[in-house]
Structures are given as C-alpha cells and as structure tokens.
Amino acid sequence: MQAMQKKYNAIMTGNEAVAVGAKLARVGFISAYPITPQTTIVEKLAEMVSNREIQARYVEVESEHSALAATFASELAGVRSYTATSSHGLLYMHEMLHWTAGMRLPVVMSVVNRALGPPWNIWTEQTDTMNQKETGWMQVYCESNQEALDTILMGYRIAESNDVMLPIMSMEDAFVLSHTSEPVNIPEQDEVDAFLPSLDLKYRIDNNRPMGYGSYSTPDGPFMELKVDMMESMKNSRQTINRVTSEFRDAFGRDYSGMIEKYAMDDADYALIASGTLASTGKYVVKKMRESGKKVGLIRLRFFRPFPDREIVDATRGLKGVGVLDRSVSFSASGSVVSEVKSALYGNSSIPVTGFVAGLGGRDVRVEDFYKMFDYIEKGKTGKYYIGWKEAQ
Amino acid sequence: MPFSIPEQELMEPGHTACHGCGATLSMRYVLKALGKDTVISVPAACWAVIPGAMPNRTLDVPMVYTPFAATGAVISGLREAFDIQGKEDFNVVGFAGDGGTADIGLQSLSGAMERGHNVFYFMYDNEGYMNTGVQRSGSTPYGAITTTTPIGKDRNFKKQNKKVVADLMMAQGVPYVATATIAYPEDLIRKVNNAKKINGPKFIQILSPCPVGWYFPPEKSIEVSRLAVQSGIFPLYEFQNGVLKVTKQPRPVSVREYLSMQNRFRSLDEDDIKKIEKYAEERMEYLIGKEKETQSS
Known part of the structure; x- marks a missing residue:
C-alpha cells in the first residue's frame, strides 16, 4: 500500500x-x-x-x-x-x-x-x-x-x-x-x-x-x-x-518512477529529453505550451547509467519528433546524451532527433530557449544546435 | 638475551619473484614479526605480481591491491573501518616499492602519516621501478644506470642523489621511523616489534637489493645488502619519540667495494666515486649529529 x-x-x-x-x-x-x-x-x-x-x-x-x-x-x-x-x-x-x-x-x-x-x-x-x-x-x-x-x-x-x-x-x-x-x-x-x-x-x-x-x-x-x-x-x-x-x-509516499520520469507524455506529438534542474524549466514550458494547445511533453532522465534505452524507446513511441538537451561538452558526432538516445532508437524508431547543447559553464537556459528548442523539434531539424551562445558579431 | 626469529611462516612457497629477490625476503620477515592478524595493501609494484595471478595467492593474510598512488589513503580507510568494527589490534600495513612511495605515492603517504592513523608503512626500496623494467625513481641513487638513465655514448647515469623517504618522514615528525635491510633480519624484526608498541603511524624503509635491476648475481643479494650498510651508503637507524639512534655502525668497507659489486655503477669514473664517498660521509655525519642533538635534548 x-x-x-x-x-x-x-x-x-x-x-x-x-x-x-x-x-x-x-x-x-x-x-x-x-x-x-x-x-x-x-x-x-x-x-x-x-x-x-x-x-x-x-x-x-x-x-x-x-x-x-x-x-x-x-x-x-x-x-x-x-x-x-x-x-x-x-x-x-x-x-x-x-x-x-x-x-x-x-x-x-x-x-x-x-x-x-x-x-x-x-x-x-x-x-x-x-x-x-x-x-x-x-x-x-x-x-x-x-x-x-x-x-x-x-x-x-x-x-x-x-x-x-x-x-x-x-x-x-x-x-x-x-x-x-x-x-x-x-x-x-x-x-x-x-x-x-x-x-x-x-x-x-x-x-x-x-x-x-x-x-x-x-x-x-x-x-x-x-x-x-x-x-x-x-x-x-x-x-x-x-x-x-x-x-x-x-x-x-514519493514516487520517482524508476529510470525516467514522463511529464505530459500521454498524447504528446513532440518531446524534449532533459535531466537535472533544466527538466524543471522544461516542464514549466511544456505546461505553458499545453495551455495554448501544443501537444508537447518532457522526458526527464533520472538514470544515465544504466542507460534507460528501452524506457526511451517506449516513451517516444508515436512521437513525431524528439529533442535531447545536453548540458555537457562532447566531441562525439552529436553529444553525450543524444548519442545514447540515438543508439537506443536505432532500429526501433525512425523519428527525427534534434540535439541541443545548452547551459555550459552555468549559463542560464531561459524559458524562451525552451520555446526555441521545441520549435526546432517541431520543424524536424536534425543535427546539433548550440542554444544560448553568443555568436561572434 | 638470545634473539630468535619467529618460526611462523605466513608466506607460502610458489611465489613468482625473481631469484635473489630482496623484496620477497623483506615481506617474509615483516610478516614473521607481525603475525596472522594483519592485512596488507600493495599498490602497483613487484609485490603486486609476486603472489601470482588470480586466483592464486602466496600470503596467508588478506591482500588488498590498489592503484599506484593510493597506499597511504587505503591503509587510512582500512584502519578506520577495523577500529569501527572493534578490531583495534589488527595490523594494517602498506607495503609499497620505492616508486610507489618516494614518487607517485608520496602525497598519500604524507597525508596518512600526518593524520596519525595507527598503521604500518613499509617501503621496500629496490631503488627503481623494477617491476616495469628498471626505470629510475626518486629513490635511485646517484651513479646508477637504469633503462631511463641509459649509459648511451657519454657514459650516462642518474645524476641526482637518492631521495631518502625515511629522512622525510623523520622531518615530518612521524612517531616511528626506521631503516632496515635484509642482511640484518634480527635488526629488522626488532624494529617491527618496537614499531608495534606505538599507537600511531610507523614508517620503515627496507633496502631490498634487486639482482635484475642492480645487475649483480642473485646469490649476492645478502652480501650487497650487508655492504650497503657497512660502506655507509645505507645507514640503519631508528627514530622513536623524537630520538634518533644509528643502529648499525658502519665498519670500514669502502664505498668503492659496494659500488663495484653492481654493474649499474659501471659508468662511474674516479671523480664520480669520490662524490659518492663524500655523499655517504656527509649523510653519516648528519645522522650522527642528529643522534647527538636528539638524544641530549
């Protein structure tokens, strides 16, 4: 009980x-x-x-x-x-x-x-x-x-x-x-x-x-x-x-739901995968977008090791697009987390995956950054995007 | 009073050490003195290989193998854990080579000694990285040829003096510090027995000749060990409660005789040998001065 x-x-x-x-x-x-x-x-x-x-x-x-x-x-x-x-x-x-x-x-x-x-x-x-x-x-x-x-x-x-x-x-x-x-x-x-x-x-x-x-x-x-x-x-x-x-x-009485936490995922078309406190900001934005009729959700990675590969395949089934937020520097083709997500999806799903790198060195990842990320996901952009960096003028 | 070496053997036959290995005898004597209620931690070292491959073992006490730099910290953690469990009379022992002590392990050794855990740290000093193929260490003496101070075209050798870790430990104020070597097993075992009486950190540096790395025949290990003391190259001392005592007075064996037994010193010319003689004299003067100073105060 x-x-x-x-x-x-x-x-x-x-x-x-x-x-x-x-x-x-x-x-x-x-x-x-x-x-x-x-x-x-x-x-x-x-x-x-x-x-x-x-x-x-x-x-x-x-x-x-x-x-x-x-x-x-x-x-x-x-x-x-x-x-x-x-x-x-x-x-x-x-x-x-x-x-x-x-x-x-x-x-x-x-x-x-x-x-x-x-x-x-x-x-x-x-x-x-x-x-x-x-x-x-x-x-x-x-x-x-x-x-x-x-x-x-x-x-x-x-x-x-x-x-x-x-x-x-x-x-x-x-x-x-x-x-x-x-x-x-x-x-x-x-x-x-x-x-x-x-x-x-x-x-x-x-x-x-x-x-x-x-x-x-x-x-x-x-x-x-x-x-x-x-x-x-x-x-x-x-x-x-x-x-x-x-x-x-x-x-x-506190439910951490295991390897991942799903937020507003039941009928979502697009989702963002994030971890740590960035997931909290992400949930806020999902809530706001839901209020304006957008069918978006968020998957919060709790465990990265072991990697929740099956859980992500299940949670993303039926989505039209998914984005992955990496708050780390990686010299791999995509990013630390997104690489693993893609590896989990390979052969199980053909949805487009968008990679984001944000918040390096503690830089704020703002609400408008999340809107931008969801916009990229909806557009089906694949590849790797730096969010919130100041491009040389 | 006659002194006898304990008969108890905690080292089984079948280890994989080289013929004439000084480090193996060092371990055997230390374990005879410490007895069964002992746990030994060894970092990367000859002694990580001597007991044999998994699942074999040579010692009848538990052995914890650790990364190179970790010995001081590992024995700290073991000591605290055994104390928590009421096993205060358990001997916790670090047993590391000179590379694992003078070089990569010096920080964690110094930290453990400073914190004052009730542990033994034995540095079996074979004066180089022998397990990895005779490279120079901070504890390699001036004049030695190693594979990283090779003879080359200019009759090269190690140009820096030995870093004597026991002296560092003495300077740090470790409650018990001693030097020993395998040619004097009674002296070594007495020192371990004296160390046992101290509830605190204990450091003993055991000169452990290495036929492979010092380039002498394996049957000469004890002789080389004895001459190191008798020539004044490796003085034996004991530093206890702030008082230093030189425990074996060198007899007049020349430094030259000690050096000439080992092919690692074959590059040396007359001037180099004089430098080493002077170094040995000065070091002995320093120790005798310190002995007088600490015994009178």
Missing part, C-alpha cells in the same frame, strides 16, 4: 539534504576533500560527527584520489562508506572510480555537477560526470533537494543488492540545488532503518579467510568474465532500480 505524501518538515539546501541522507543511511565512514560547491555537504557531515549526531568516522584527506581510496578501503572492510565531490575533484578520482566499481563495492557518492576548466568556472554543467560514464558507476541526476536526499537512501539499497553490487553517484546541479533552499521532508530514522538494513558485505576482508582483492589476471584468467559480469549487472540493474523505487514510494 502506498504511503501518503509526507508533509514538508524542513527547509534546506541540496547539500544539507544529501548530508541528512547520508546520516539517515547510517554511513559509518566518510572521507572527503573540499571543493566548491561540494563543501557544504562535508562541512555539515563533519559538524554532525562533531556533535555526535551520527556514529561515523570522518577523515578529511589530502586529495580526492585519496578520498575515494580511503572510502573504497573502508567499504571493502565491510563498513558502509560515503564521499562527495565535484568537477575537477571527480576527475582526480577517475582511477579510483574504476577500482571501486571493479571491486564491486556498493559505495554511494554525491557529485555536485560543476563545469571543468579552463577557464575556471564553478557553475553547473554535466561534463564532469559525463566523463565518468564508462567507470562502472550508476548515475542519477536529481531535480530537487528532496530527490537528492531520497536518492542517497535508495542508492544504498540499489547498490548493495546482491544482483547489482555496483557503486552509484547521485548528482545535484551546482548552486541551483546545492546552495538553494527548498522545502524537504526528512523521514524518521526508524522508517529509514526499516527500508535500508545495515550492510552485510559478503566478501569483506576476513583474516580467517585470507584472499587477494584485485590481484592480477592474465588474458586467459577471469578478467574478461569479470568485466562482462559488470556490464551485465549494470544492464540488469534496472529491475532492482524499479523494485527499490516502488518500495520507496510505498514506504515514503
């Missing part, structure tokens, strides 16, 4: 919300290195540890590489572990991202999406996480502070499932979520405990059973089988994601 939608009981920034999420998840170990705009997450957690509001050890290390290395090690010893970073910090972790996923450790990490330099820029953009798409981490892009909190709780459940055992990164848009206050419902600890049991890592370090963790494999050794198993686990994790999302809805 579905619980009632809980009333808001707090007003907090996205960063405070994810810190509260980590606390409610009863993480035992936190390691991090400060980077704007992640800092208020780890400051909040350090404060909670200091005030003994949370039974966890907090270790501020000397780099992001070390932050994830320490988090990885603690998780391998069987302690639920957490870290948070952003932008260049995430790039500095890149090697440890592969190592953590390759060891099948269900770490949850918060990432505040921030642009990459040069030039230096602290505002929101998704290039940092798009660059990590082949690391074996699941990726969730949140739209609200509530979703950012809830994704930490769902994240550990999904990651720690025996049939998944892959780490997960949960994203917030820099400043738009991380530093902006919104009303939030903070669940009760006993409700969370009932939803999220404590970690029981099957292959944790045990001296009565000495093993090598991550020793080497020859080409004929298990290397390829282990990698294929990771790819298959990632692909099949959508079942666990859907199950956990429904269980979360039943327990807490």
Whole structure:
C-alpha cells in the first residue's frame, strides 16, 4: 500500500539534504576533500560527527584520489562508506572510480555537477560526470533537494543488492540545488532503518579467510568474465532500480518512477529529453505550451547509467519528433546524451532527433530557449544546435 | 638475551619473484614479526605480481591491491573501518616499492602519516621501478644506470642523489621511523616489534637489493645488502619519540667495494666515486649529529 505524501518538515539546501541522507543511511565512514560547491555537504557531515549526531568516522584527506581510496578501503572492510565531490575533484578520482566499481563495492557518492576548466568556472554543467560514464558507476541526476536526499537512501539499497553490487553517484546541479533552499521532508530514522538494513558485505576482508582483492589476471584468467559480469549487472540493474523505487514510494509516499520520469507524455506529438534542474524549466514550458494547445511533453532522465534505452524507446513511441538537451561538452558526432538516445532508437524508431547543447559553464537556459528548442523539434531539424551562445558579431 | 626469529611462516612457497629477490625476503620477515592478524595493501609494484595471478595467492593474510598512488589513503580507510568494527589490534600495513612511495605515492603517504592513523608503512626500496623494467625513481641513487638513465655514448647515469623517504618522514615528525635491510633480519624484526608498541603511524624503509635491476648475481643479494650498510651508503637507524639512534655502525668497507659489486655503477669514473664517498660521509655525519642533538635534548 502506498504511503501518503509526507508533509514538508524542513527547509534546506541540496547539500544539507544529501548530508541528512547520508546520516539517515547510517554511513559509518566518510572521507572527503573540499571543493566548491561540494563543501557544504562535508562541512555539515563533519559538524554532525562533531556533535555526535551520527556514529561515523570522518577523515578529511589530502586529495580526492585519496578520498575515494580511503572510502573504497573502508567499504571493502565491510563498513558502509560515503564521499562527495565535484568537477575537477571527480576527475582526480577517475582511477579510483574504476577500482571501486571493479571491486564491486556498493559505495554511494554525491557529485555536485560543476563545469571543468579552463577557464575556471564553478557553475553547473554535466561534463564532469559525463566523463565518468564508462567507470562502472550508476548515475542519477536529481531535480530537487528532496530527490537528492531520497536518492542517497535508495542508492544504498540499489547498490548493495546482491544482483547489482555496483557503486552509484547521485548528482545535484551546482548552486541551483546545492546552495538553494527548498522545502524537504526528512523521514524518521526508524522508517529509514526499516527500508535500508545495515550492510552485510559478503566478501569483506576476513583474516580467517585470507584472499587477494584485485590481484592480477592474465588474458586467459577471469578478467574478461569479470568485466562482462559488470556490464551485465549494470544492464540488469534496472529491475532492482524499479523494485527499490516502488518500495520507496510505498514506504515514503514519493514516487520517482524508476529510470525516467514522463511529464505530459500521454498524447504528446513532440518531446524534449532533459535531466537535472533544466527538466524543471522544461516542464514549466511544456505546461505553458499545453495551455495554448501544443501537444508537447518532457522526458526527464533520472538514470544515465544504466542507460534507460528501452524506457526511451517506449516513451517516444508515436512521437513525431524528439529533442535531447545536453548540458555537457562532447566531441562525439552529436553529444553525450543524444548519442545514447540515438543508439537506443536505432532500429526501433525512425523519428527525427534534434540535439541541443545548452547551459555550459552555468549559463542560464531561459524559458524562451525552451520555446526555441521545441520549435526546432517541431520543424524536424536534425543535427546539433548550440542554444544560448553568443555568436561572434 | 638470545634473539630468535619467529618460526611462523605466513608466506607460502610458489611465489613468482625473481631469484635473489630482496623484496620477497623483506615481506617474509615483516610478516614473521607481525603475525596472522594483519592485512596488507600493495599498490602497483613487484609485490603486486609476486603472489601470482588470480586466483592464486602466496600470503596467508588478506591482500588488498590498489592503484599506484593510493597506499597511504587505503591503509587510512582500512584502519578506520577495523577500529569501527572493534578490531583495534589488527595490523594494517602498506607495503609499497620505492616508486610507489618516494614518487607517485608520496602525497598519500604524507597525508596518512600526518593524520596519525595507527598503521604500518613499509617501503621496500629496490631503488627503481623494477617491476616495469628498471626505470629510475626518486629513490635511485646517484651513479646508477637504469633503462631511463641509459649509459648511451657519454657514459650516462642518474645524476641526482637518492631521495631518502625515511629522512622525510623523520622531518615530518612521524612517531616511528626506521631503516632496515635484509642482511640484518634480527635488526629488522626488532624494529617491527618496537614499531608495534606505538599507537600511531610507523614508517620503515627496507633496502631490498634487486639482482635484475642492480645487475649483480642473485646469490649476492645478502652480501650487497650487508655492504650497503657497512660502506655507509645505507645507514640503519631508528627514530622513536623524537630520538634518533644509528643502529648499525658502519665498519670500514669502502664505498668503492659496494659500488663495484653492481654493474649499474659501471659508468662511474674516479671523480664520480669520490662524490659518492663524500655523499655517504656527509649523510653519516648528519645522522650522527642528529643522534647527538636528539638524544641530549
């Protein structure tokens, strides 16, 4: 039975919300290195540890590489572990991202999406996480502070499932979520405990059973089988994601609908695919266009890894055109997200796909930009369009 | 009191190290001293290969393999996790080569030592990137030919002095710092035993001769190790609670004798050898000065 939608009981920034999420998840170990705009997450957690509001050890290390290395090690010893970073910090972790996923450790990490330099820029953009798409981490892009909190709780459940055992990164848009206050419902600890049991890592370090963790494999050794198993686990994790999302809805009354969220899609002719807080502006524009009789809708990508390919094929069936909004720099033929959408549609659909690149370095993507994008989609324009850039005069 | 080396063996036969490998003996002695309640973290290194390919293993303790730069941070995380689980008496050990310590791993090592986790860090120092084929590291001594300081047409060699990480750790104020080598197993094991008494970070640099990379016959490993100490090239010391003690006084074996045993020093002329002799003398003077200074204060 579905619980009632809980009333808001707090007003907090996205960063405070994810810190509260980590606390409610009863993480035992936190390691991090400060980077704007992640800092208020780890400051909040350090404060909670200091005030003994949370039974966890907090270790501020000397780099992001070390932050994830320490988090990885603690998780391998069987302690639920957490870290948070952003932008260049995430790039500095890149090697440890592969190592953590390759060891099948269900770490949850918060990432505040921030642009990459040069030039230096602290505002929101998704290039940092798009660059990590082949690391074996699941990726969730949140739209609200509530979703950012809830994704930490769902994240550990999904990651720690025996049939998944892959780490997960949960994203917030820099400043738009991380530093902006919104009303939030903070669940009760006993409700969370009932939803999220404590970690029981099957292959944790045990001296009565000495093993090598991550020793080497020859080409004929298990290397390829282990990698294929990771790819298959990632692909099949959508079942666990859907199950956990429904269980979360039943327990807490908030429905995140799994891999994607469909907005006004039932009888839509044209749709835009977007993620993060750009999806919120997109929904507003869809609402306005619906009021003037335009049959448009929006698909919000929650998960980018695993990629919701079947869900997108289903959601776009019967459309006359679809556009995809990329808030990242890509040197592929189209763009990070649009490439994957096209790959999913290939052989399943022949609708025209329009690629948009917008909002780089935190540039505002305005309401009129969305009207422009829907106009391009309706015109059946294919190719890649930069929205909101100042063309040289 | 007679001193005996523990009989317990935590290293199984069948490892894949080269003949005469100093690093393998280093691990064997360290494990004898530490015992079974130990977890070892190794980065990319000879010791990532010595235990054998998956699913084989050589050690009877858990081994966590990690990326090159991560050792200091990994042992930090392991230590905290075991403490959370009430396993405070568990030995958490980083075991890294000189490249993984002096070069790519120096930052995370220094961070771990500064934070004061109750961990052991052993640097098995074979003075170069031996696993990848004898390239120079920051810990390669002046005068050595390596594959990235090749002899060439101008009788080339490494022109910079060795970065002695134990000295850096001492300067950083790490509670326990020592140097050791495989020719003196009693000294090595005593040092590990002393380190065990300290609840905090411990750093021990073990000179581990490498026949393949130093170009000497494998049966000479112990001799080369002994001469490194006796010639004053690699002084053995112990730094504990702010007090330094030189633990083996060099006997009069010439630097020249040590160098001439190893083909990696074949480029050197008389002036170069004098430079190395002077370096060894100055370093010993520095250590003895520091010994007096710290013991009197």
